[in-house]
Amino acid sequence: MDLAAIVALNVVNGAASLFLLCLGLAIIFGMMRIINLAHGEFVMLGAYAAVIAANAGINIWISMLVVAPLVVGLFGLVVERCLVRFLYGRLVDSMLATWGLSLLIIGLTTTIFGNTMQGVPTPLGGFAIGNYRTSWYTLFLLAVALGMMAIVYAVLRYTRFGLIARAVMQNPDMAAVLGVNPAHIYMATFSLGAAVTGLAGGVLAPVSGITPVMGSAYVAKAFITVVGGGAAIISGTLSASGLFGFINQLGAYFTTPVYGEVILFLSAIVLIRILPQGISGRFFKGTV
Amino acid sequence: MPISRRKFIKTSLSATAALASPAISTRYAFGSDDPIKVGSLLDQSGAIASSGVTMVTAMEQGVAEINEAGGLLGRPLQLIQYDTQSNIQLYSQYAQQLALKDRVDVVHGGITSASREAIRPTFDRFQVLYFYNVLYEGGVCDRNTFCTGTTPAQTVEKLVPYAMKNSGKKAYILAADYNYGQITAKWMTKYMQDNGGEVLSVDFFPLDVTNFGPTISKIQAAKPDLILSALVGGNHVSFYRQWESAGMKGQIPIASTTFGLVNEPSTVDASVSADIYGCYGYYEELDTPESQAFVQKLKKRWPDIPYISELTAANYEGLFLWAEGVKKAGSLDRMAVIEALESGITYKGPSGDVTLDGVTHHTTRNAYLAQVKDRKWNVLETFKAVQPSDTAMVCNLKDNPRDNQQYVIDIDS
Incomplete structure (x- = not known):
């Protein structure tokens, strides 16, 4: 019984961290059709921002939840102004440019901070369910994922900015006719996506190995999840990260981590073959 | 005396060759001052x-x-x-x-x-x-x-019995999924068996695995006395951090053939690296x-x-x-x-x-067999002139x- 509870918790944790990792990408890719191959490096920058702030004496919670998204959001703003704004509608070019950007970020980070980095201790402790122990941090990640989901949903669904952003994504020309400057909306949305990604990096920092190349471990899974989820940002990403997190964690538990990854990628291939528009293209049409 | 262009080129080329010949012949024939x-x-x-x-x-x-x-x-x-x-x-x-x-x-x-x-x-x-x-x-x-x-034979052979002596006879092996990890896991298994121990499970991890939650649960279900790790690279450092944050630190000792080679004791928190055993040919x-x-x-x-x-x-x-x-x-x-x-x-x-x-x-x-204490390796035993x-x-x-x-x-x- 306690084992079942702990495995269930692992599954939920896997899904929650996947959701956090993908949400920013879903905003950028799902809304603007920019394939941001530097997504993993945005995660890495978030982790670095959190760790550096925490090591400089700033409260760990503020470092993770405020400093990391702020830094990466600002960085995203600069990237959008200098690079991405020339690439809207040019899918292949955007891949090439952001891949170059990812190499640049890795190189710069290595040059400035070196190959290894002093990490921060994981806050909160562990707790026991029966004979099994796990960390409170697992539950914290879940809470952050739920919180982010609520915030992004509320912003897109209930605010004026959300309405305008969705309108621009659907039909930029019509939105421009109605007096909206699409360039500003793109800029704000890209920056928002980067900030959400930075937050994911920040909260994952205490449980990850912090290196300049850590981003590459996340980027493939994040893309598969976003593509598997389809166009709807919240419902698509949520359903896909739930499904893939479930498959990956249970696969890793009942077989080995190697097969856990194999099963994950196999099921992603099958899913995209059956549902080329992603889960939300079939089941949650018209949702956010 | 008029010199034709052709003659000028001939003469100057042969003169250049004559002047350069010592350099060329030294370079290829003797090479005594070359680096x-x-x-x-x-x-x-x-x-x-x-x-x-x-x-x-x-x-x-x-x-x-x-x-x-x-x-x-x-x-x-x-x-x-x-x-x-x-x-x-x-x-x-x-x-x-x-x-x-x-x-x-x-x-x-x-x-x-x-x-x-x-x-x-x-x-x-x-x-x-x-x-x-x-x-x-x-x-x-x-x-x-x-x-x-x-x-x-120079490190794992010393590390396994020492760690067993300080824990128990049942081990759980975690290793990176490429030739180093695969073969080192075999050596760990051999030395466990040679010392009368038992290996409960050997798990391999691709180098980009970052979430060790399921593994930590599996380890707790298997209840080993000792964890042997040949995990490699920055992503795998997550294991030690997640292990500590689950409150497992101190419950089951860890011995590793890779931890500490690239600065890990100073990059993770002191509480994460404390008490991990290692055996290498050199420590700072x-x-x-x-x-x-x-x-x-x-x-x-x-x-x-x-x-x-x-x-x-x-x-x-x-x-x-x-x-x-x-x-x-x-x-x-x-x-x-x-x-x-x-x-x-x-x-x-x-x-x-x-x-x-x-x-x-x-x-x-x-x-040298050592244990991490306060972000530093504390050398416990020295083995002189160990054969391969x-x-x-x-x-x-x-x-x-x-x-x-x-x-x-x-x-x-």
Whole structure:
């Protein structure tokens, strides 16, 4: 019984961290059709921002939840102004440019901070369910994922900015006719996506190995999840990260981590073959 | 006197050739003042860079010291190094370049076992002497190659019984999913069984796994007395952090064949690294005069240098072992140097006496068992002059000089 509870918790944790990792990408890719191959490096920058702030004496919670998204959001703003704004509608070019950007970020980070980095201790402790122990941090990640989901949903669904952003994504020309400057909306949305990604990096920092190349471990899974989820940002990403997190964690538990990854990628291939528009293209049409 | 254009060109060309001939003939015929070319292939960027960067400092320091002392055979050393960028394809490419274009006299390099197996055949084919100065899973048997780092019989064999004595007889093995991890896991299993222990499970992890939640639950379900880890790379450091945050720290001891080689004790929190056992050929904390002098030299030249581990010390010692071989042979001829090295060269380096074993082309060297305390390695036991007995079981280059393969231990469990 306690084992079942702990495995269930692992599954939920896997899904929650996947959701956090993908949400920013879903905003950028799902809304603007920019394939941001530097997504993993945005995660890495978030982790670095959190760790550096925490090591400089700033409260760990503020470092993770405020400093990391702020830094990466600002960085995203600069990237959008200098690079991405020339690439809207040019899918292949955007891949090439952001891949170059990812190499640049890795190189710069290595040059400035070196190959290894002093990490921060994981806050909160562990707790026991029966004979099994796990960390409170697992539950914290879940809470952050739920919180982010609520915030992004509320912003897109209930605010004026959300309405305008969705309108621009659907039909930029019509939105421009109605007096909206699409360039500003793109800029704000890209920056928002980067900030959400930075937050994911920040909260994952205490449980990850912090290196300049850590981003590459996340980027493939994040893309598969976003593509598997389809166009709807919240419902698509949520359903896909739930499904893939479930498959990956249970696969890793009942077989080995190697097969856990194999099963994950196999099921992603099958899913995209059956549902080329992603889960939300079939089941949650018209949702956010 | 009128000079035709044709005559002018003829005369000036022949004059140039005559003037240049001493340089050309010296270069190709005598070469007595030319530098000796030492090739080095190490990853200075990418995922393996955290290992490679400090190894480069050791090579540069070693070459500088040899040159300050007047070089080898009266000639200076010239270091030709390429950054292989953690990319196996670049290893193959630069290996060919070192062998064919730069025509180096020796190559020191390779970090992962995968990189070594990518370049070793190239140096065999083009007959360039090759030194691999990194601890690895053992078993390489090749007359052109010298492996100067520690092998499992020198480290794992000491680590497993010591950790068992301080915990219990049931172990859970976690290892990286490539040739180093796979073979090291076999050695761990063998030494567990040799000491009357039992292995509950062996789990392999691709290098990009970052979430160890399911594994930590599985370990708790299996209830081992001891965890043996051959996890590799920055992503796998997550295991130690997630283990600590689950409150498992102190409940089950961890012994590792990789933790601490690339600065881990100072990059994770003290509470994460505390009490982990390790066994390597060298630690920065060793207080012998040779070790302290070595550490001071590197820290003086590179004040920001991260932790100096066996990787760095063995790379330095590898260069000097080769230099001793050249001195003894009195020439740079490849076979003469190999035979000199096989005769039992000893160099007293930062880790103590390192002796090349002619039969296996591996080294007899000291091993040190240590435990992390407060971000530092606390050396608990010293094992003097440990033989590379794992490779010696399968490899005899004296009787079979033409042998060329990597043996993999076969454990019937």
